[in-house]
Amino acid sequence: MKQTKNQPDIAAILNGDTQEFSVLVDQYKDLVFTVAIRTLKNREEAEEVAQDTFIKVFKSLKNFKGDAKLSSWIYRIAYNTCLDRVKKHKKELKNMPIDEVRSEAVMEMGNALDGMVMQERAATIKRCIQQLSPVDAALLTLFYFEEKDLKEMAKALNLSPNTAKVKLFRARNRLGAILKNQLEPETIQSYGQG
Structure with a gap:
C-alpha cells in the first residue's frame, strides 16, 4: 500500500493513533457530507450518515x-x-399504516432516489471523461459539472468562444461513443442475469 503526501x-x-485518524476525518469530512446531503436531502440524516461512515471507515x-x-x-x-x-x-x-405516511416522507424518498440516480450518472460520466484528452475532459467538466457557459469555458482554457463551441461539440460526441x-455491455449483462 503506497502512501502519498496528502494521504x-x-x-x-x-x-491506534487517534490523532492521525482525526487528520483523515478532517481531510474527508466535506466529501462524505456532500455525498450524504446530495443523496439524502436532509441535513440531520446527512450528519448521522457521515458519523456512521467514519465509524465504518475506522472499523x-x-x-x-x-x-x-x-x-x-x-466515497x-x-x-x-x-x-x-x-x-x-x-x-x-x-x-407504517397508510394513513400515517406523510406526503413529505414520500417526497423525501423520491428526492433521495432521484439524487442517487443523478449521482450514479455523474459518476459514470466522470469515469468516461477520464478516458478523453485533457482539453476534452476540461471542456466537459466545465460544461456539465461546473455549469459554465461558452464564454467562461473559452476564457478558462484560453480559447476563442467559437473554438470552444466546436471542441465542446466534438468532445460530447467522443464522450457519447x-x-x-461502456453502457451497452453493462445493459446486456444485466439482462443476461435476469
Whole structure:
C-alpha cells in the first residue's frame, strides 16, 4: 500500500493513533457530507450518515489495500451507508399504516432516489471523461459539472468562444461513443442475469 503526501498515515491509525485518524476525518469530512446531503436531502440524516461512515471507515481500514484511491474507497463507503439509510426508510414506510405516511416522507424518498440516480450518472460520466484528452475532459467538466457557459469555458482554457463551441461539440460526441461502449455491455449483462 503506497502512501502519498496528502494521504493520512494508515499504518499509524491501525496502530491506534487517534490523532492521525482525526487528520483523515478532517481531510474527508466535506466529501462524505456532500455525498450524504446530495443523496439524502436532509441535513440531520446527512450528519448521522457521515458519523456512521467514519465509524465504518475506522472499523474496515485494515481491509483497505491501497489499490484504489483512499478518497474513492471512503466515497464508496459513504455512498453505501446512504443507500442503507434509504433502504431503512423505505422499509419503515412499508411498515407504517397508510394513513400515517406523510406526503413529505414520500417526497423525501423520491428526492433521495432521484439524487442517487443523478449521482450514479455523474459518476459514470466522470469515469468516461477520464478516458478523453485533457482539453476534452476540461471542456466537459466545465460544461456539465461546473455549469459554465461558452464564454467562461473559452476564457478558462484560453480559447476563442467559437473554438470552444466546436471542441465542446466534438468532445460530447467522443464522450457519447465512450458512454455507449461502456453502457451497452453493462445493459446486456444485466439482462443476461435476469
